[in-house]
Structure formats: structure tokens, C-alpha cells
Amino acid sequence: MNQVYHTVFLGIFLxxxxxxxxxxxxxxxxxxxxxxxxxxxxxxxxxxNVGPVxxxxxxxxxxxxxxxxxxxxxxxxxxPWTMIAMxxxxxxxxxxxxxxAAQAS
Numbered sequence: 001m002n003q004v005y006h007t008v009f010l011g012i013f014l015x016x017x018x019x020x021x022x023x024x025x026x027x028x029x030x031x032x033x034x035x036x037x038x039x040x041x042x043x044x045x046x047x048x049n050v051g052p053v054x055x056x057x058x059x060x061x062x063x064x065x066x067x068x069x070x071x072x073x074x075x076x077x078x079x080p081w082t083m084i085a086m087x088x089x090x091x092x093x094x095x096x097x098x099x100x101a102a103q104a105s
Contacts, residue, residue, distance in 0.1 A: 019057055020046050026090035041094075049093050056089050 020043050027038040046053050060082045067078030 019053070022046070022053075022057075022086065023090045023094075026087055026094075030090070045090075045094055052089070052093065056085070060085065 021039055022042070023045055024038050024042040027033045027041045031038075031041070033041060064075065064078045064082060067074030067076075
């Protein structure tokens, strides 16, 4: 029973780490950041905007789950939509008026 708790905790921890850096590709593509600078910028953006990012993650999980219910065919629509929505979230959170954008220049 104790091993189950450790496995669940490890899973939640790894998911948290992955979600912390989910905007990493946007920083590399949009700003041309390197590996570590992009990871740091993604982490700062996520930490400073926990509420909107958490709600976004919950919504894309729900949308992709619904897309998977149709024998996975709906994922052909929801996964690309998720990527576009992720880029939109990145642009709105790291817009030109944000502190992160001011640090980058």
C-alpha cells in the first residue's frame, strides 16, 4: 500500500514538472532562446501565472478527453487546436507589455 502512495506522488510530481515547462517550445521558436534560457523563461512564466495556466491545462485535458472518446478520431482536431491554444496563451501571458518581455530585451 505504501508503494502505491509513492507511485502516485511520483506521478503527480512528474506531471507538475512537465506542466511547469509546457511553454518551452514557444520561447525557443518565438524568441530564439537556447535550452536553459528557454526552460527558465517557461518556468518563470508558469510560476507567475499559476491560475490562468492551471485553468488552461484543465480545459485542454477535458477537450482532449472528449476528442479521444470518438475512438481517437477527435484527437485529430483537438490536439492541433491544443497547440494553437497553447501558443495563444503564451502570447497573451508573455505579451509585449509584460515584465518577462521587458527582461528578454
